[in-house]
Amino acid sequence: AVHRVPLRKGKSLRQILKERGLLESYLQQHPYNPAAKYFPSF
Amino acid sequence: ASTEYLQNYLDNEYYGSISIGTPGQQFTVLFDTGSSNLWVPSVYCSSPACSNHDRFNPSESSTFTGTNDSLEITYGTGSMTGVLGYDTVTVAGLQVVNQIFGLAETEPGDFFYYCPFDGILGLAYPSISSSGATPVFDNMMSQNLVSQDLFSVYLSGDEQSGSFVLFGGIDSSYTTNGITWIPLSAETYWEITMDRYVSVGGQAVACTSGCQAIVDTGTSLLAVPNSALSNILSYLGANSNGEISCQAINSLPDVVFYLNGNAFPVPPSAYVIQSNGYCTLGFEAIDVPTEAGELWILGDVFIREYYVIFDRGNNRVGLSPLA
Numbered sequence: 001a002v003h004r005v006p007l008r009k010g011k012s013l014r015q016i017l018k019e020r021g022l023l024e025s026y027l028q029q030h031p032y033n034p035a036a037k038y039f040p041s042f
Numbered sequence: 043a044s045t046e047y048l049q050n051y052l053d054n055e056y057y058g059s060i061s062i063g064t065p066g067q068q069f070t071v072l073f074d075t076g077s078s079n080l081w082v083p084s085v086y087c088s089s090p091a092c093s094n095h096d097r098f099n100p101s102e103s104s105t106f107t108g109t110n111d112s113l114e115i116t117y118g119t120g121s122m123t124g125v126l127g128y129d130t131v132t133v134a135g136l137q138v139v140n141q142i143f144g145l146a147e148t149e150p151g152d153f154f155y156y157c158p159f160d161g162i163l164g165l166a167y168p169s170i171s172s173s174g175a176t177p178v179f180d181n182m183m184s185q186n187l188v189s190q191d192l193f194s195v196y197l198s199g200d201e202q203s204g205s206f207v208l209f210g211g212i213d214s215s216y217t218t219n220g221i222t223w224i225p226l227s228a229e230t231y232w233e234i235t236m237d238r239y240v241s242v243g244g245q246a247v248a249c250t251s252g253c254q255a256i257v258d259t260g261t262s263l264l265a266v267p268n269s270a271l272s273n274i275l276s277y278l279g280a281n282s283n284g285e286i287s288c289q290a291i292n293s294l295p296d297v298v299f300y301l302n303g304n305a306f307p308v309p310p311s312a313y314v315i316q317s318n319g320y321c322t323l324g325f326e327a328i329d330v331p332t333e334a335g336e337l338w339i340l341g342d343v344f345i346r347e348y349y350v351i352f353d354r355g356n357n358r359v360g361l362s363p364l365a
Contacts, residue, residue, distance in 0.1 A: 002189065002211030003134035005073065007056040009202045012262065014052045016156045026153055034265045034328045034339060037050040037076060038231065038256070 050076075053262030056197060056205055056342070057159045061132045062143065063103030069096050069160040073207050074260030075195070075232050075352060076339075078171035080131065080178055081113065081144030082161035084124060091154040098145055105130045105139075111173055113144040123148045126173060133163070133178065134209060136187045142175040162260070165193065165207075165352065170230045182209060183354065191355030195259055196364075199312070199346045216349035217362040224302040226357045231256040234359055236299055236338065240270065243295030247273040253336035255299070257350060257359055261341030264297075264313065265328040270336075280323050286314065288321040299340070306361060312347050 017023040057070050062082065069082045083092050085099040100106040107128040114123050124146040131141040146161075168177055183191050188210030196216055198204035212221075227235045233256050239246035248270030266274065272282075278294055280286040286294075294310035313324045324343040351360030 003136050003209045004213075005058040005060075005134040005207045005209070006203060007058045007073065007197070007205035007207065009055050009198065009205060010057060010158055012053045012055050013153075013157050016158060017153065020156065022153065022156070032050075032052060034050055034261060034326060035330045035337075037260070038337070038339075039331055039334065 051159075051162070051260060054159075054260060054342070055262065056259070058207065060163060062098055062141075063100075063129050064105040065103075066130075066132050067096065067098055067102070069098070070158075071161045071163045072159045072260060073165060073195075074162050074258070075165045076256060076258035076260040077162060077164035078166045078168060078177045079144060079164045079173075079175055080141065080161070081124070081146055084145035084147055086124070086145065086147035089148075091152050092146075094155045095157070095160045097160075100127060100129075100145065103129055107140075113146070113173065126175060131178060133182075134207075136182060136209060138178055138181045138185060138187065141178060141181055144175075165259070166231050167229045167354075179209070179354065192351055192353040194349060194351040194360075195345060196349050197259070197342055197346045212351055212360075213349075216364065219363040219365075221351065221360040221362045222302065222304045222306075223353075223356075224359045224361065226359065227254060229357055231258065232352055232359055234301060236301060237303065238300035240266075240300075240338075241298045242274060242277045245277065247277055249336055249338070253338060254334075255301070255338040255340050257340045257345070257352075259342065259345060261339045262343070263324045263326045263341050264308070264343050265326050265339035265341060267336050267338070268327045268329055270338075271325055271327045274325055275323065278323060284323040284325060286321050286323060288314075288316060288319070291321065299338075299344075301361070306344075306348065306363075308344055308347055309365075313343055315343075 061068050083095050083097045085097045109126045111126040128140050131138045182188050194208045224234045236255050239250045240248045291310050296307035296309050299306045315324045330337045349362040
């Protein structure tokens with residue numbers, strides 16, 4: 001009863017947006033704060 | 043309502059496949075030890091943003107059961123709302139029956155079109171699951187689908203393949219350097235105590251009176267408190283954007299974390315990220331509420347150096363050095 005899920009390593013969303021010239025405007029409109037994941041109300 | 047903050051997944055690079063329903067409908071998901079809910083887009087989301095993703099169609103599943111409970115997924119450019127439902131979820135051949143999950147319905151921001159994954163499968167504790175939804179691994183345990191109440195993760199640094207999540211066991215070929223077990227300090231996230239300072243080149247740079255750390259496959263970098271980040275950047279000779287000369291990598295020291303009395307070094311080959319001839323440090327600032335104390339997030343930069351065992355049966359994390 002051991003089951004393995006292979007993970008594939010691909011481009012991140014940041015890389016994709018950067019390649020399309022969309023990253024800067026996205027980050028300007030939506031400042032990124034890693035804490036939002038753990039403290040949503042913060 | 044359940045809330046997922048997708049902007050936190052901007053840097054993630056590792057994805058796997060699951061299927062939902064009978065017959066199974068395939069989805070690419072991020073296996074995230076930093077959250078507890080499962081959600082995927084559904085056919086009710088008809089916006090162009092959703093058109094680039096696989097969408098779950100309840101009417102094509104003979105085992106689907108709907109609910110009236112709502113779900114909200116917050117993206118950087120808006121939120122996607124949906125409903126919760128139950129169906130069979132198949133992960134690595136394991137059939138989890140009556141698994142609750144979110145079916146995203148309404149239009150998110152346009153950038154979701156480019157998102158490299160369809161949804162997220164959370165692997166943290168039920169105590170942080172939105173809407174009280176039972177996490178997938180809890181159902182795997184209660185339905186006796188796994189021989190041990192644990193799962194383990196290996197993230198390969200260089201290869202596009204080779205990384206995996208192993209449900210129900212430990213791959214002994216990844217633990218030849220021994221396993222150090224660290225008890226959890228809270229059964230919410232995979233949260234552990236760093237019991238000594240964090241050191242860079244033997245110098246204490248942060249966490250001098252102990253602090254908390256979360257082991258999170260859903261965070262790519264090492265997220266460190268604002269105050270610690272400036273110390274680390276300064277000590278390593280990086281500018282305020284974390285940029286550093288690629289030639290400096292060979293002379294940089296290890297960053298060392300102390301967990302349960304043991305040192306866990308992260309070498310510069312792991313924490314310096316090279317891209318297109320430029321090098322940046324794999325650290326980012328995390329600004330947490332004061333009452334939360336000093337919190338670090340040990341993301342993929344750390345996990346690539348250690349085979350990590352997430353032991354729900356004993357509420358502990360096991361780390362085995364890969365080098």
